[in-house]
Amino acid sequence: MNTFGKTIRLFLVNGTTNGLTTAELSNWTGIGVKVPRIKIKEYGSRLEFQKPGVYILIGKGDNNEDAAYIGEAEIVVDRLIQQIANKDFWNEVIFFGSKDKYLNKASVKYLENRLHELALKAGRYSINQNIPTRSELSEAEQAELEEFLAHIKVLTSSLGHKIFEELEETIESKEIKNQLFYCRNGAGADSIGSPSTEGFIVFKDSLFIIQEQASLADGIRLERQKMINEGILKIVGAFYQLTKDYVFTSSSRAASATLARSASGPLEWKTAEGIQLKSLEL
Template structure:
């Protein structure tokens, strides 16, 4: 992504409250608010325009991050219809300041975002499906640029679920390893925590003392993200965790200090690596 200047306006002065975000030389605008300020968000005149929106929160059964992606020609009216959904605690809306977004444009953007969210796997996508929309080549190119700017703003607004995963091959010098009982997991520090790469191995059995980690591991197994193979578990895809310790605990079957159990190829602990960099 290109360097950019972001302008954030805190409508009520709170960094977690109603706020708007814009990029220099961009026709788009983001408006975000926690659910507790949804009434103020709905009063914004921008929301009477076509746009797409993201509802973010926690999936009740699993406790995992959850996201719903929608579009509407009048976003305010559409958001009112989500009052019965209990998982979300924040809404983020994207509109065009020059009012050039059409129904086809926002359906196209919605479809791509749902596909990206499902592919990334950082959050549970609450949408059932989206057909998206086909656009003329020139319009599609224009919307791809618009979407790139939206993706640049989303992490700043507290939505990291579309961040591109780290490429293991291109970052080989920074790889870390967690080993136990002849098994090896490979991972790396990320801006949001710690990623364990596909193909990594984990112990099959939980430790007797494991409680919270037992639930976490069982959720990953139920989702098919950890599969049993030859007496151990294997990561089917790259999975990002909130910390090195959570990642290490999933690998080792119980509570683990990730700062000491993740080591580089020379055997140096992550704790020592980070101490040498400060």
């Protein structure tokens, strides 16, 4: 499938990133808005807030994990004021509406359900809510809203939150796409991963060495402990096992976490044929 460049227009209403930001795509009737929780009443009289839309409340969960709540509203500002009173975890909201009268109650209900589905599939944020009801729409209406949904996904990422983007989607290098890399040693470590635009993904069920060597950096020790605390690593037999896909900031960090010692990712990660990652990156 061919992909095409997109022009995104971001407008900082008060000239800083601490206020309201609008996001638009060329030739699209929709609009995205990001605003801090404490600024909602200040900007609530603007036209964008007075229309139907779908919104994402963004903050931190009880364990300091990224958390979000996805909802819809016939008048966005009214629902956001309710959420200020009812939900305390969030500190900013991103919402999407239409510059014309394209969106209605049925369409925002459909978008709410689909965004919830995408967020759960991506698994990046904690989504603690019931599954929203999906509206019954015609095939043509659904096709139009799926295009609207694709724009929401792009703009949400552009506004700093990849809540709807699966880790696999960040594997874009033509040289190494669809290529798996392995990090193994004689003690039984067995991780599978791939470079991505965010660093290096290690895939679910990979096995990490438990016993940490003195050469392991303190920062990686802390990251491993955090993964244990959050249930991302669990003890299975004589190893830690990864319970979900996890992205490290570099291949070396991923290798060190796997081997529990200082390690060079470009040398440790190899294809099934034994080709080092370093050879494919150069």
